[in-house]
Amino acid sequence: MAVSGRKRLLQLVTRFGVLLLTRCPFWFCFSQLMLYAERAEAKRKPDIAVPYLYVDLAVAVVCASFMSFGVKRRWFALGSSLQLAISTYAGHMGGHVYYGDWLKVRMYSRIIAVIGGFLVLASGAGEIYRQKPRSRSLQSTGQVFLGIYLICVAYTLQHSKEDRLAYLDFIPGGEPALQILFVLYGVLALSFLSGYYIRSTSQVLAVLLPFSLLLIDGNLGYWHSSRKVEFWNQMRLIGQNVGIFGAVVILATDG
Numbered sequence: 001m002a003v004s005g006r007k008r009l010l011q012l013v014t015r016f017g018v019l020l021l022t023r024c025p026f027w028f029c030f031s032q033l034m035l036y037a038e039r040a041e042a043k044r045k046p047d048i049a050v051p052y053l054y055v056d057l058a059v060a061v062v063c064a065s066f067m068s069f070g071v072k073r074r075w076f077a078l079g080s081s082l083q084l085a086i087s088t089y090a091g092h093m094g095g096h097v098y099y100g101d102w103l104k105v106r107m108y109s110r111i112i113a114v115i116g117g118f119l120v121l122a123s124g125a126g127e128i129y130r131q132k133p134r135s136r137s138l139q140s141t142g143q144v145f146l147g148i149y150l151i152c153v154a155y156t157l158q159h160s161k162e163d164r165l166a167y168l169d170f171i172p173g174g175e176p177a178l179q180i181l182f183v184l185y186g187v188l189a190l191s192f193l194s195g196y197y198i199r200s201t202s203q204v205l206a207v208l209l210p211f212s213l214l215l216i217d218g219n220l221g222y223w224h225s226s227r228k229v230e231f232w233n234q235m236r237l238i239g240q241n242v243g244i245f246g247a248v249v250i251l252a253t254d255g
Helices: 002-041 050-069 073-094 101-122 136-159 161-168 174-194 198-217 220-226 231-254
Strands: none
Touching: 002 050, 002 073, 002 101, 002 231, 050 073, 073 101, 101 136, 101 161, 101 231, 136 161, 136 174, 136 231, 161 174, 161 220, 174 198, 198 231, 220 231
16 A cells, blocks of 8 residues: 555656646747847847747647647657757857857756756656657667756856856855755766666755755846846746756656
């Protein structure tokens, strides 16, 4: 009875992770539209040219809808990863908006992690009643992408003044605690990159991410007022962190 109860709890947590990951593209689209509307008032261009922007948003919504309903989830998760990769590349090559180097690391590393999360979902992880064997190659690739994200987080803790100050405002212990966090993220990154102890590593990361989400990303006054990050760009970053959390929860329970 106890084993059955534990299994049901794990399934419930897994479903929660899948729900977060499959719904986050809707938030990406909404925050992106709000961001570009905000820029339009200031006579600034969006990252992607307008005709292609609508196509990109339509593809994202279609893939997210099918993933949410569980229809060909693996295929549409793979489609979401490709859509996100292509739109990010197009936005970067467009060069319409300048981002500081530290902000580029925050933005692109999270996009890489979300793509990794979609690849994990496309592998078959998170399926309660799995009818086909999961693709270990896709899952491993997704884990590598998550590892790259963690390397970038560790990098920012050492070399980004903006990120260091954001953490030091909330972490008790000051610089020594920040260095411990740097080592911890580095160890977690090595685990994802090597493919060892994925479930245990994901469980640790699933505990860390909510604190990062609430205390660091949720500090809108710091990022928007002090660091001049556009409000809806920061909201999009928060949504991406929620998607990453969903992917980590999937790996923590079904890795």
